[in-house]
Amino acid sequence: MNDVTIGIxxxxxxxxxxxxxxxxxxxxxxxxxxYGFNSYQSVIRGGHIWLRLRxxxxxxYSQGDHLNALIALNQDSIERHAPEVESGGAxxxxxxxxxxxxxxxxxxxxxxxxxxxxxxxxxxxAPVMQNTVAVGALIxxxxxxxxxxxxxxxxxxxxxxxxxxxxxxxxxxxxxEYAKEHFVPLGYQWKFSGERRPYVTGNEAFxxxxxxxxxxxxxxxxxxxxxxxLTWMAEHSERCGVVVKQMEDELAVANVAIGxxxxxxxxxxxxxxxxxxxxxxxxxMAGMIEAPVVFIEVQRGGPSTGIPTKxxxxxxxxxxxxxxxxxxxxxxxxxxxxxxxDTAVEAFNLAEKYQCPVIxxxxxxxxxxPETVEPGRFKADVxxxxxxxxxxxxxxxxxxxxxxxxxxxxxxxxxxxxxxAMYVAATDEHDEEGVLISDVFCNAAVRRKIAxxxxxxxxxxxxxxxxxRIEGPADAEVTLIGWGSTAGxxxxxxxxxxxxxxxxxxxxFKYLLPFHSKEAIDILKNCKRTICVEMNSSGQFARHLRAExxxxxxxxxxxxxxxxxxxxxxxxxxxAILKGQPHSLDVSQSEAREIAYHYVRVHLGDEVRPGHxxxxxxxxxxxxxxxxEIVNRETGAKTGELHVGVQTGSTHSWQPAN
Amino acid sequence: xxxxxxxxxxxxxxxxxxxxxxxxxxxxxxxxxxxxATKAGVSPKDLVIVSGIGCSSNLPGYVHAYGVHxxxxxxxxxxxxxxxxxxxxxxxxxxxxxxxxxxxxxHFIHAMRRNLDLTYIVMDNQIYGLxxxxxxxxxxxxxxxxxxxxxNVEFPINPIALALVSGATFVARAFSGEPNHMADxxxxxxxxxxxxxxxxxxxxxxxxKVNTYxxxxxxxxRLEDEKEYDPANVRAATERSHEWGDRIPIGLFYKSEQPTYxxxxxxxxxxxxxxxxxxxxxSVFQGLxxxxx
Numbered sequence: 001m002n003d004v005t006i007g008i009x010x011x012x013x014x015x016x017x018x019x020x021x022x023x024x025x026x027x028x029x030x031x032x033x034x035y036g037f038n039s040y041q042s043v044i045r046g047g048h049i050w051l052r053l054r055x056x057x058x059x060x061y062s063q064g065d066h067l068n069a070l071i072a073l074n075q076d077s078i079e080r081h082a083p084e085v086e087s088g089g090a091x092x093x094x095x096x097x098x099x100x101x102x103x104x105x106x107x108x109x110x111x112x113x114x115x116x117x118x119x120x121x122x123x124x125x126a127p128v129m130q131n132t133v134a135v136g137a138l139i140x141x142x143x144x145x146x147x148x149x150x151x152x153x154x155x156x157x158x159x160x161x162x163x164x165x166x167x168x169x170x171x172x173x174x175x176x177e178y179a180k181e182h183f184v185p186l187g188y189q190w191k192f193s194g195e196r197r198p199y200v201t202g203n204e205a206f207x208x209x210x211x212x213x214x215x216x217x218x219x220x221x222x223x224x225x226x227x228x229x230l231t232w233m234a235e236h237s238e239r240c241g242v243v244v245k246q247m248e249d250e251l252a253v254a255n256v257a258i259g260x261x262x263x264x265x266x267x268x269x270x271x272x273x274x275x276x277x278x279x280x281x282x283x284x285m286a287g288m289i290e291a292p293v294v295f296i297e298v299q300r301g302g303p304s305t306g307i308p309t310k311x312x313x314x315x316x317x318x319x320x321x322x323x324x325x326x327x328x329x330x331x332x333x334x335x336x337x338x339x340x341x342d343t344a345v346e347a348f349n350l351a352e353k354y355q356c357p358v359i360x361x362x363x364x365x366x367x368x369x370p371e372t373v374e375p376g377r378f379k380a381d382v383x384x385x386x387x388x389x390x391x392x393x394x395x396x397x398x399x400x401x402x403x404x405x406x407x408x409x410x411x412x413x414x415x416x417x418x419x420x421a422m423y424v425a426a427t428d429e430h431d432e433e434g435v436l437i438s439d440v441f442c443n444a445a446v447r448r449k450i451a452x453x454x455x456x457x458x459x460x461x462x463x464x465x466x467x468x469r470i471e472g473p474a475d476a477e478v479t480l481i482g483w484g485s486t487a488g489x490x491x492x493x494x495x496x497x498x499x500x501x502x503x504x505x506x507x508x509f510k511y512l513l514p515f516h517s518k519e520a521i522d523i524l525k526n527c528k529r530t531i532c533v534e535m536n537s538s539g540q541f542a543r544h545l546r547a548e549x550x551x552x553x554x555x556x557x558x559x560x561x562x563x564x565x566x567x568x569x570x571x572x573x574x575x576a577i578l579k580g581q582p583h584s585l586d587v588s589q590s591e592a593r594e595i596a597y598h599y600v601r602v603h604l605g606d607e608v609r610p611g612h613x614x615x616x617x618x619x620x621x622x623x624x625x626x627x628x629e630i631v632n633r634e635t636g637a638k639t640g641e642l643h644v645g646v647q648t649g650s651t652h653s654w655q656p657a658n
Numbered sequence: 659x660x661x662x663x664x665x666x667x668x669x670x671x672x673x674x675x676x677x678x679x680x681x682x683x684x685x686x687x688x689x690x691x692x693x694x695a696t697k698a699g700v701s702p703k704d705l706v707i708v709s710g711i712g713c714s715s716n717l718p719g720y721v722h723a724y725g726v727h728x729x730x731x732x733x734x735x736x737x738x739x740x741x742x743x744x745x746x747x748x749x750x751x752x753x754x755x756x757x758x759x760x761x762x763x764x765h766f767i768h769a770m771r772r773n774l775d776l777t778y779i780v781m782d783n784q785i786y787g788l789x790x791x792x793x794x795x796x797x798x799x800x801x802x803x804x805x806x807x808x809x810n811v812e813f814p815i816n817p818i819a820l821a822l823v824s825g826a827t828f829v830a831r832a833f834s835g836e837p838n839h840m841a842d843x844x845x846x847x848x849x850x851x852x853x854x855x856x857x858x859x860x861x862x863x864x865x866x867k868v869n870t871y872x873x874x875x876x877x878x879x880r881l882e883d884e885k886e887y888d889p890a891n892v893r894a895a896t897e898r899s900h901e902w903g904d905r906i907p908i909g910l911f912y913k914s915e916q917p918t919y920x921x922x923x924x925x926x927x928x929x930x931x932x933x934x935x936x937x938x939x940x941s942v943f944q945g946l947x948x949x950x951x
Contacts, residue, residue, distance in 0.1 A: 025951070028951065029951065196951050197951070198947050198950035198951050199950055199951070200950045204950065208943075208946050208947070211938055211943075211946075212938055212943060213936075214936030214937065216743070216931035216932070216934060216936070217739070217742065217743055217931060219739070236946065237924070237925055238924045238925055239942055239945075240938060240942065240946075241925055241928070241931065241934050241938075242925065242931075243742050243743070243923065243925050243926060243931055244925075245738075245742060247735070247768070248764055248765065248768040249764060251731075251732065251735065251764075251765075252732075252735040252738075252764070252765055252768070255728070255729070255732045255735035255736045255738075255739065255765075256735050256736070256738050256739030256742065257739060258736060258739060259708075259726070259735070259736040259737060259738060259739020259740040259741075259742075259743065260739040260740065260742060260743035261739075261743075262726060262736075262739070262740060263706075263739070263740040263743035263744045263747070263932060264743060264744065264932040265743035265744070265931050265932050266936070267739070267743070281729055281732075282729065282732065285728060285729050285732075289726065289728075378947055380937070380938060380940050380943035380944070381937075384936055384937070399673070415744075415932065416703075416704075416706050416740070416744065416747055417703060417704055417724075417744060417746065417747060417932075418703060419703045420703075421703075422702055422703060422722055422723055422724050422725075423724065423725075424707075424718045424719050424724070424725035424726065424727055425725070425726045425727070426719065426726075426727035427711070427727060427728055427729055428727060433673075435673070435674055435719070436674075436716075436719060436727075439677055439716070440677045
């Protein structure tokens with residue numbers, strides 16, 4: 001089966017996203033599956049952007065761990081990624097500006113494109129449009145359909161008029177024809193099913209799920225990687241009838257959403273970890289006044305401002321612990337892009353049914369990476385359950401009791417504007433009618449019963465949520481445990497392990513609160529060996545699992561360098577664990593190169609790059625060293641040597657060459 | 659002490675009696691809110707009173723209407739959400755100076771520049787009362803409080819001037835010693851289309867021994883009694899907002915008719931979202947999917 005990963009490397013502002021989208025949509029319209037991941041930086045121009053696009057005849061569950069083609073938009077990308085291109089692959093670049101100046105693998109085609117000459121007939125051509133030459137050449141080399149690619153460009157630039165469409169398609173064709181004239185295709189024979197699939201990010205899926213479920217209020221403060229929801233909602237506000245409000249800060253964001261939820265609109269807001277920290281007091285209020293609201297927490301690398309454009313799953317403790325006191329909250333971590341749609345729908349129904357805040361915990365990878373989903377997977381006629389919502393209240397039976405003590409803990413809700421049902425929703429503790437018991441007439445018995453009434457709702461909600469289950473062979477020697485967005489990459493790791501003779505399976509959690517403790521215990525007691533795989537440095541979920549089930553996982557695979565998990569790397573770590581090899585935190589050779597790149601950028605400037613890397617003994621800390629040669633980019637001449645500690649990662653010393 | 663004037667406000671009569679200190683200025687505000695709402699022709703079922711936290715923020719619990727007794731400093735934000743979801747409701751915000759001008763001042767300023775149709779009544783006693791007497795954002799310079807035993811070194815916030823520069827379209831000040839005047843201002847504020855601020859001198863009889871009823875009684879005068887005063891003139895309003903000493907103005911400082919947020923928002927123009935069909939039209943939904951292909 002064909003499985004191709006294309007890497008596009010360049011700087012921010014090079015138009016990498018657009019090139020990738022053209023390729024991805026070309027594949028998606030032809031019936032292939034696509035999965036893209038853009039590793040970008042928190043800058044608008046410059047920096048190193050590295051986008052991987054995986055195309056497959058069957059569904060891709062992650063960005064994978066291969067590289068079959070490189071479109072390099074700057075010299076940096078050639079130096080960093082050309083050696084990664086696998087045999088049978090190709091390296092495409094603008095021959096006017098760039099060259100392959102480092103060793104590459106055998107049987108890798110280098111495709112220098114005379115871009116200036118090829119675009120001459122279409123002048124003037126904006127720099128970002130020049131990428132389209134490489135896209136055209138790649139389409140030829142990898143056997144994708146030129147006509148489909150042209151149709152994608154026609155749609156992309158449709159709003160700019162026929163002249164712009166013609167120009168772009170012309171450039172695409174120039175690249176395609178040039179490749180056809182000078183190279184032979186790489187031999188990919190695709191089985192195009194012809195089924196057209198939407199190519200969608202998690203943030204888009206959340207948004208579409210929300211509006212399908214009747215979300216009519218969305219508030220936000222811009223914050224990566226949640227801003228995509230705000231952008232989508234603002235763009236579709238009028239069409240979908242959603243009031244979209246950018247507020248002055250996240251405290252306001254959470255409070256307006258709760259106000260809208262209290263007033264009867266299906267309301268949602270989203271942010272990332274730092275913004276969520278500001279929302280926490282309000283989330284407790286939603287629990288206390290029993291207002292339905294949906295929060296989305298899109299994790300990025302923390303702590304504090306952290307690595308804003310990078311991947312991490314380290315906000316779990318914060319989401320569990322948000323706000324003082326005990327109150328019911330439902331926490332869900334969708335497992336893939338399509339599930340983001342379902343989870344948004346579920347969240348609104350649960351929020352209204354149980355009259356409590358529902359928190360969806362996503363992350364940068366899930367929210368921002370685009371992938372194909374099955375046609376028809378997103379449906380307009382989703383279930384809408386508003387729970388115990390009163391249309392009218394008969395005033396003859398005495399005072400309406402907003403917080404009536406019922407066996408289920410759910411009290412029928414009347415919205416402001418309803419006659420005979422006036423009440424005050426108070427953040428102070430209150431009785432069934434909403435009258436305060438916090439001030440003059442504190443009452444221990446009422447307090448106990450209303451606290452129980454609120455918390456009872458969680459036990460009931462648990463019955464609504466599907467229990468976790470083992471995926472893969474039941475008699476596995478190792479079970480990989482995860483939560484949220486890592487479901488797909490762990491699935492691929494499990495497949496790799498089974499293919500290599502290690503019987504492995506997977507236990508993945510989406511519903512984090514309330515938690516299926518009993519069901520989880522029943523599964524875990526039959527697991528031979530458990531490894532929790534998560535993207536934080538302390539094993540936050542493993543700790544939670546232990547609290548809920550008393551099960552201590554055998555091992556953990558933790559990744560917190562900001563880049564997403566890769567299936568091959570997980571499988572390799574599992575094999576090492578099974579062999580009893582201790583996990584090394586030493587700086588690897590490739591990491592030494594990255595550390596050297598950082599040093600070069602900060603202290604030495606763009607004219608040099610890391611060259612040969614070797615190991616040496618001893619330094620001030622008594623640790624071994626990586627000796628990184630720094631060489632001139634043009635001449636390859638050594639300009640000095642950088643010493644990087646193998647254990648600490650410290651850049652101990654820089655010795656310029658004489 | 660304030661003279662409470664009885665009006666037929668039974669429909670707003672709550673089931674709980676206030677727990678404020680005897681003589682608290684907030685009693686007059688409570689009465690004036692009920693009178694003002696009655697006068698403005700609001701039905702209790704369509705009124706939502708939103709407060710924050712503090713002595714004065716207990717007010718919604720004493721009124722027979724919908725209410726939210728929300729978080730400290732967040733009443734304005736919460737009320738904004740209620741109004742945006744259901745523009746048919748009359749939303750009145752009540753709270754104190756610490757709540758609105760201290761912890762919640764960011765929301766206060768932004769709400770004014772939005773010009774949503776909200777009425778904000780601040781019971782300004784220039785002290786933190788519920789926490790037993792610390793300096794508030796409106797405590798006067800050099801005043802001794804529990805948190806400023808050597809005298810307050812900061813200058814107080816001027817809520818009226820702040821409202822004028824922040825874009826509020828109805829800016830007024832009342833005094834608990836003049837409840838009928840206050841009720842008129844509240845009624846006008848509720849009927850005003852846009853953001854209305856009514857800052858009220860509501861003396862704390864327990865913890866503020868400076869800004870008392872007698873202090874204000876001998877100083878306040880009504881802008882309505884000044885024949886030449888024009889509340890449409892923002893420069894004149896600004897000048898009066900800085901008047902503080904032997905004479906302190908109360909009444910309507912400024913009023914201007916500007917488009918409200920809800921009349922400018924393309925979605926809200928079609929009516930309250932709580933009344934809209936929750937299901938998206940199938941063709942609209944299909945359009946959302948098609949644009950991803």
